[in-house]
Amino acid sequence: MYTVLARKYRSQTFDDVIGQDPIAQTLKNAIKTGRVAHAYLFTGTRGIGKTTMARILAKSLNCLAVDAPTYEPCCKCESCTAVNLGDDIDVIEIDGASNNRVDEIRELRENAIYRPARSRFKIYIIDEVHMLTTSAFNALLKTLEEPPSHIKFIFATTEPNKVIATIQSRCQRFDFNSIRPGDIAEQLRSILKQEKIKFEDDLILPLAKMANGSMRDGLSLLDRLISTGVQPLTADLLQQYLGCPDSEKVYNLIAQVGDSNAAETLAAAEDLISTGLSEVQIVDAMIDYMRDLMVAKSAGSDSELLILTAEQRKRASELAEKFDTAALVYNITTLEKMRWSIKTTDTPRALLEALLLRFALSEHFMNVDDLLSQSQGKGGAPIKKKPAPESVSPKPQPSEPTPTKAQIKTDEASASSISTGRLSADNQEPNNEEQTPNHEPRPQSNSQRKNEILDDPAVKTVILGLDATITGIEED
Numbered sequence: 356m357y358t359v360l361a362r363k364y365r366s367q368t369f370d371d372v373i374g375q376d377p378i379a380q381t382l383k384n385a386i387k388t389g390r391v392a393h394a395y396l397f398t399g400t401r402g403i404g405k406t407t408m409a410r411i412l413a414k415s416l417n418c419l420a421v422d423a424p425t426y427e428p429c430c431k432c433e434s435c436t437a438v439n440l441g442d443d444i445d446v447i448e449i450d451g452a453s454n455n456r457v458d459e460i461r462e463l464r465e466n467a468i469y470r471p472a473r474s475r476f477k478i479y480i481i482d483e484v485h486m487l488t489t490s491a492f493n494a495l496l497k498t499l500e501e502p503p504s505h506i507k508f509i510f511a512t513t514e515p516n517k518v519i520a521t522i523q524s525r526c527q528r529f530d531f532n533s534i535r536p537g538d539i540a541e542q543l544r545s546i547l548k549q550e551k552i553k554f555e556d557d558l559i560l561p562l563a564k565m566a567n568g569s570m571r572d573g574l575s576l577l578d579r580l581i582s583t584g585v586q587p588l589t590a591d592l593l594q595q596y597l598g599c600p601d602s603e604k605v606y607n608l609i610a611q612v613g614d615s616n617a618a619e620t621l622a623a624a625e626d627l628i629s630t631g632l633s634e635v636q637i638v639d640a641m642i643d644y645m646r647d648l649m650v651a652k653s654a655g656s657d658s659e660l661l662i663l664t665a666e667q668r669k670r671a672s673e674l675a676e677k678f679d680t681a682a683l684v685y686n687i688t689t690l691e692k693m694r695w696s697i698k699t700t701d702t703p704r705a706l707l708e709a710l711l712l713r714f715a716l717s718e719h720f721m722n723v724d725d726l727l728s729q730s731q732g733k734g735g736a737p738i739k740k741k742p743a744p745e746s747v748s749p750k751p752q753p754s755e756p757t758p759t760k761a762q763i764k765t766d767e768a769s770a771s772s773i774s775t776g777r778l779s780a781d782n783q784e785p786n787n788e789e790q791t792p793n794h795e796p797r798p799q800s801n802s803q804r805k806n807e808i809l810d811d812p813a814v815k816t817v818i819l820g821l822d823a824t825i826t827g828i829e830e831d
């Protein structure tokens with residue numbers, strides 16, 4: 356029979372525990388020095404090792420291989436093996452979600468007065484303790500106030516704020532961290548090797564990221580991949596079976612946005628939608644990727660904050676060059692705000708496409724306030740964001756030809772860019788395109804053609820409408 360990986364590879368000792376080292380260390384010290392509290396409260400999101408830690412503590416207190424509590428339980432004696440299976444006679448696991456009535460807690464209290472059957476302590480592990488009813492809490496509190504010395508409580512909860520203060524104050528509390536993707540990745544690799552399952556390494560990081568800080572989720576995703584029976588396990592498989600977006604396609608979409616290619620941006624979005632992804636999944640993937648670009652841009656592509664392979668770091672760093680930091684910040688916050696709208700609208704695709712065009716063509720958008728003041732005859736910023744050649748005169752620096760960036764980083768764009776999404780954080784880059792000294796007529800560039808299209812009043816109306824939509828949402 357197939358044992359799910361999360362059970363098969365559950366940590367057995369304090370030294371095995373992944374991603375919760377300070378807590379494991381503190382509990383080890385407490386056992387070493389004989390200062391074990393009589394009640395603990397373990398908090399944190401699901402799948403990060405609260406129950407595992409509770410069982411290790413229970414084994415340590417009750418291991419029959421030694422005469423006193425030990426921080427290195429044998430994991431072989433009757434007590435240790437029964438605790439591992441969750442059915443030890445003296446270590447009672449209670450699910451607060453299904454045993455939340457006061458009667459059950461009263462029963463617990465009545466049983467608690469009896470000595471443990473074969474071990475040193477009677478240990479109650481109550482999971483999701485916040486689910487207990489108020490009267491059950493009160494009954495429990497009575498036991499906590501005058502606990503017999505042979506009783507230990509270990510409470511676990513995902514919602515510590517719902518655990519009443521009088522219980523909290525009687526417990527030693529440990530807040531468990533989400534597990535870092537790097538730690539999850541390492542464990543996934545190690546398990547695949549032990550299971551002798553062939554895999555390609557570029558599968559591991561995206562899988563670890565999908566686990567969202569939960570080792571259990573990471574392992575259950577891996578279970579699902581293994582159950583396909585396909586080997587070796589690859590990143591393609593991840594996309595096919597677990598709906599993880601094709602990173603190559605997400606990269607392409609963002610590259611097209613960065614290059615201000617309207618048509619190509621829409622085509623890249625279609626490419627993602629045709630793989631079966633929903634609009635919300637695309638927004639999520641974009642937020643994730645833009646976050647990587649933002650980090651690469653501001654903390655460097657070798658930052659530990661990036662969970663990327665060497666190759667991915669290099670590409671992220673190159674792609675980040677197409678944006679400035681403020682634009683990435685704007686894009687991420689706007690995507691996050693629009694996520695809800697896209698989820699609830701009847702026309703998610705249109706909204707997604709409009710948003711993508713908004714990003715791709717951002718330097719052509721004008722501030723709604725400017726538009727209003729223009730329509731009221733008060734002047735305001737010009738509709739055209741691209742400066743006229745004579746209007747900009749930074750010193751030419753022909754040694755740095757950066758035509759793509761020049762499109763983005765013009766002084767004028769930054770002057771009126773609060774709502775454009777292409778804020779220029781630094782304006783040192785000269786705009787070579789506009790500065791050609793001899794003003795020779797040049798062939799019409801893509802961006803000039805695009806300007807002509809965007810000058811069409813009908814197109815402007817649509818774009819400004821979208822701008823107002825986003826601005827409206829921002830005010831919420």
Ligand SMILES: [Zn+2]
Pocket residue numbers: 417418419420428429430431432433434435436
């Ligand atoms: Zn033992």
